Amino acid sequence: MSSPTAVTADAWEAADAARPDVAAGVPRVLARCRDLVRPSLSAAIERLHPWPGEMAAFSLGWCEVGGAPADGSYEGKGLRQTLAVLCAEAVGAPGESAVPGAVAVELVHTFSLLHDDIMDGDGTRRQRETVWKAYGTGPAVLAGDALFALAVQTLAETPGPQGTAAVGRLSGTLSDLVRGQAEDLLFAGRPWTGPGAVRTDEYRSMAELKTGTLLGCSAALGGLLGGAPARTVAALDRAGRHLGVAFQAVDDLLGIWGDPAVTGKPVYSDLRQRKKTYPVLAALAGAGPRSGELAALLNSPLPLDEDGAVRAAALVEACGGRAATLEEARRHLDAARACLRSVPLVPRAAREIEALLGFLLHRRV
């Protein structure tokens, strides 16, 4: 039996030669945007009733259960706020103009994690308990609702026609998010093979709704609040959507081959949970004997033990599922870059956005 193989730096580097100069600046950019948005995000959370407010702060990684401050190690990357700020700068506005949008998308992202963890029954996230596990299901539903309402309120209070357009965009995004989550939940009940099987194009549509629309909204709100013309806003939106599909593909790779020490999940986690992710669906789409063996493993009523998971991962790779997923990620990242290059943007900010895209393709967690 081969030992679990984590995705190595070499494998990533083979996939995209741009990595070395990408890694350098991005953490600094993420930190700068986080520092810019934090006071307003924090002030928004302060407006909540203290109980959902604590759950929201816990979910954001700012505090422990009970409210004691956390050390910062549970915070997310803040990708959505960063995208909003950089896109405002890319259209020639100060990053500050994007802040209400950045706050709104971070609130929506936190809401969706909170409710999705309930629906998916996930008990851990970022190496600690999820909100429903720590506070109970009912309170977690409440906290998600509070964040949802606060996100809409944040943009509804932004004055002028840009505020109105921003609310419109956010509300469409919220509907798409829910639609994507519905599709994702329904995938679980569908067969691995045969006419009812989930096709990779259906998976891509789901990923665009569930992950792409909010990233597209983040980018578009940055442009919109920065005063960009409609054509530029639309291009930023499309770039964000492609980024979302690429982001999900990388997530799926990490869900199988990610390093448990970094992701905080068991090796082959998604395979053990029999999640219908892109690599597996792409592998099963081939008709060879090895995809038949993979289907038989996945269809077995027994839980997948260590050996079974190793074998399934090897079969997914042998059937081309891993290569197809890397290709999917790269293709959508290229499409995102093409969208960005189709409109005039401030070069420095555009470079930072492109660096961010590369960083996300190469992330380990």
Add this chain to the structure above:
Amino acid sequence: MSSPTAVTADAWEAADAARPDVAAGVPRVLARCRDLVRPSLSAAIERLHPWPGEMAAFSLGWCEVGGAPADGSYEGKGLRQTLAVLCAEAVGAPGESAVPGAVAVELVHTFSLLHDDIMDGDGTRRQRETVWKAYGTGPAVLAGDALFALAVQTLAETPGPQGTAAVGRLSGTLSDLVRGQAEDLLFAGRPWTGPGAVRTDEYRSMAELKTGTLLGCSAALGGLLGGAPARTVAALDRAGRHLGVAFQAVDDLLGIWGDPAVTGKPVYSDLRQRKKTYPVLAALAGAGPRSGELAALLNSPLPLDEDGAVRAAALVEACGGRAATLEEARRHLDAARACLRSVPLVPRAAREIEALLGFLLHRRV
């Protein structure tokens, strides 16, 4: 032991002599407004993903589990849509102008029932299973989220400055709703007596947030979309808020003394569940020996059996809790009427709104 006494027509009539002429026209008004709003509400629900869409239709009483049409007996009164339509008419606009607002408030109401039933663990509503009981908790969370997003989207798509103002109003209402639900959930963990006990004024604040803001929003959106000046919109909002407090008081009376054959709940339902409602809190606020006996009954770790519930209900009544709640309902209904009379309204529509208020005080369910 006395037998359970349902609230009789006599008791209500003693409380408000206006009842006879009220009862006549209101069901017709409710039906007219329902017919006006239904096509748009139905079209909105059609926009949902089919799965949350079915749960939403089930929750609205339009279908059974699986999607087969229901016979209409599970539908709510449609109070919020009616209030929106009548308030548009009261400011001289056609009822049609209120329809986007009416749709939004019915969607928000349905969302809140769906999620509140999860948080409260309530397994039945309108004499059948609640959504989480019938479809599962995760799917019910999803369906609520879908309705929430759709409500915001419905108003965000309403053009012009009135649409913008409407979204702003709805988003504040959503935040207040969540705040009220948080307070209500926290009341359950507080003591019946002593310094930490829930005071009737705290209960009223909770009722205003949880029930009043959405009724206020319904009325205000009707006025706003009907083109009324800010002063009139504010008066309609205040009227709706007072109506909400009165509505909750009547709900609390029905939760103890309502006729099980009509409400679909067991006799003394709220007492058996030891809900902290206005009649009980008002009864306990007195310091006499009977309120001490009531507190002892409620503090007992044993479940309240038939005899215990009958005794508790009698004590609540003897301590003045029932009379205080009727008085609370009447006072806030009077305040609602005063708000309505403080601004110029079209007489016919204003009469229909006043009839609706009276009808709600005298409802059996």
